Each structure stands twice: as structure tokens, then as C-alpha cells.
Amino acid sequence: MGRIVIEFPSKEVAEVVYKAVLYEHLSVPYRRSEIEFLLDDNRIILEIKATDSSAMRGTVNSYLRWIKVAMDAVEVE
Template sequence: MNSFELKISFDSEEEAEIIYKAILLEHKSSQIRSSATMEIHKNIITINVKAEDLSILKASIYSYLRWIGVAKNTYEICKS
């Protein structure tokens, strides 16, 4: 089993919580060929991804990074 841990820190707890909630639905529905846990603690979101196939693991990580990027950009647009 291949695994990867991703920790992303944000400027504030509020930003981390909003982004966490924004990607939560995608997180729950993406567990087809990989499994992942996602936790939030203060201003840090931690994502642990596991997959049998390395290419599936990589695709899952890219998906999380894309979702977080979109959510962060949206948050910044709405905040300004």
C-alpha cells in the first residue's frame, strides 16, 4: 500500500475551516480507488491518502491540491 501525507497551513483558522468545508463533499465522494482521511486542527489541514497503485495515489493528491487551490482562490476573491 502506498501512502502520502499532505499538511497545508493557512493564514487563519477561519480560512482553513472554510476551505475544509468547501472540499469536504469532494473528499467524501472521491474514495473509489483510494482512501483518504482529512482532518483540521487550528489553521492546518492534514490529508492522508492511501492507494494500492502509485498512479492512483498521485492522481488523488493532485485532485486534493486542485480542490484546495480552487477553494483558496474563491475564498480570496470573496474576502477582497
Template sequence: MVEAIETNASIELPFSSPEEAEVIHDSLKPEELLPKTTRTKVDITRRKNILYLKINAKDTAALRAAVNSFLRWAVVARDMTKV
């Protein structure tokens, strides 16, 4: 049996302004605060116009799923600010 390796990703998302980064941060924050799964933990912070995502996962499949989800939600939130 292959043992799963705990893994993590740190992602920096620069935005055109601190206000835009704040809107995206506030949009993603509820997802971070949902009841924790046993496979992933996500921390979202913002400094000026940069959003930081730190994702820890029990295995690479969980990491990939969390990264894809949070990046997709960030793109949707960013696109909604342009409507």
C-alpha cells in the first residue's frame, strides 16, 4: 500500500488595486471558514493588492482539488467585479 504524502501550496495572486484584492478576499473568506475537511486546510490573507492562499493537504489529489477550486472562485469573483 502506498502511503499518502502530506503536501502544500503557497499561491500569490496580485490584483490591480488593494480594493480589488479586498473584494476577492472577502468573497473567498466564507469558503475558508466552512467546516474543515480532514484532508485540507486553507488560509487566506491579503496584504495591499496581493492575495495569499496557503493550502495544506493530506495528499496530492486533495491539494489539486483545493487549488483548482480556490483559483476558479478567485477568477469568478474577479470577473464579477468587472460587471
């Protein structure tokens, strides 16, 4: 199991990013991994269980890419 904690400058920014990524989290089926996607104050927490290292890497890459895109969109505003 892997755990990633991403801290944001404020609770508001974390919430905007969380809501932006939540749709992807709910709509993309992962067959080889299970993901807990959580918002905790000004942090987003990812807890990932995967069947193998390739599944772990793919899952982590997807979520980090979605979070980065959401963060870039927040900066543009």
C-alpha cells in the first residue's frame, strides 16, 4: 500500500483541487488497484493498494497528473 499526502496553501485551494479531481476518481474504473481519495483540511490524501508495481505506478501517475492540471487551473484564475 502507498500513501501520498499533498499539502496546499489553504483549505479553499485544497477543496477546489479535490472537487476538480473527484469526477475522474469516481468515473475511471481501476481493475488492478484500489484508491482512497480523501480531503483533510488543507491536504489531499491518496491511499493506494495495487496488485503490482506497474498498476501502482500507473495509478499514481494518473492522480498526480489530474492534481497538477487542477492546480494549474487554480493558478490561472
